[in-house]
Amino acid sequence: MSDKRPLVIAIDGPAGSGKSTVAKILARRLVLRYLDTGAMYRAVALAARRAGLGPDDGERAAALIAGVPIAFGEGDPQRVLLAGEDVTEAIRTPEIGDLASALSVHSAVRRMLVERQKQMVAAGGVTLEGRDVTTVVAPDADLRIFLTASLKVRADRRWRELKQRGIETTLDVVQHQIAERDHRDSTRADSPLYVAEGVTVVDTDGIGPEEVADRIVALL
DSSP states (O other): OOTTSOOEEEEEOOTTSSHHHHHHHHHHHHTOEEEEHHHHHHHHHHHHHHTTOOTTOHHHHHHHHTTOOEEEOSTTTTOEEETTEEOTTGGGSHHHHHHHHHHTTSHHHHHHHHHHHHHHHTTOOEEEEESSIIIIIOTTOSEEEEEEOOHHHHHHHHHHHHHHTTOOOOHHHHHHHHHHHHHHHHHOSSSOOOOOTTOEEEEOTTOOHHHHHHHHHHHO
């Protein structure tokens, strides 16, 4: 890494492991930009859903979104802009999450978004999170972390999050959805989720996000 490039922290992990919360805490503490790569896949899924596309329409989804800007604004939650439209809330439904996961297995979609993400990371000064950021998007990050937790804990976290946002579902349904997403993420042919060599694993079972952030900062 060049000494001239500002800090880059990359965090991977399965759904519900706490990636987003921890990455935001680190961005605030270390005065870094925050990049939620998963939100970009969700934005593609939203555009695809609006166009009547389904989980098998990866090539068409990639063509649909080519040249369409996906940007991030200020705020907490961070605002997500699709062609200038604020879609922050619209992309956070379980349905869009499932479609994003399904579309993410298609190489056409991944190639397009990974290229955009690499451009965002190139200048440094960023903490980013996703499922392939330690292996594909930012393999040369100053610190690469893999957050993990048991399926039960991750499902409970996601269920509580959905309840707070007024989305009615059951814990069993959420657990089933996360298990399916885990399988897709870890078995897809293009950029699967895995712990790469040199990546530090942090188990978040039983500890809060601030403590997780403490541990990551200590590693710096």
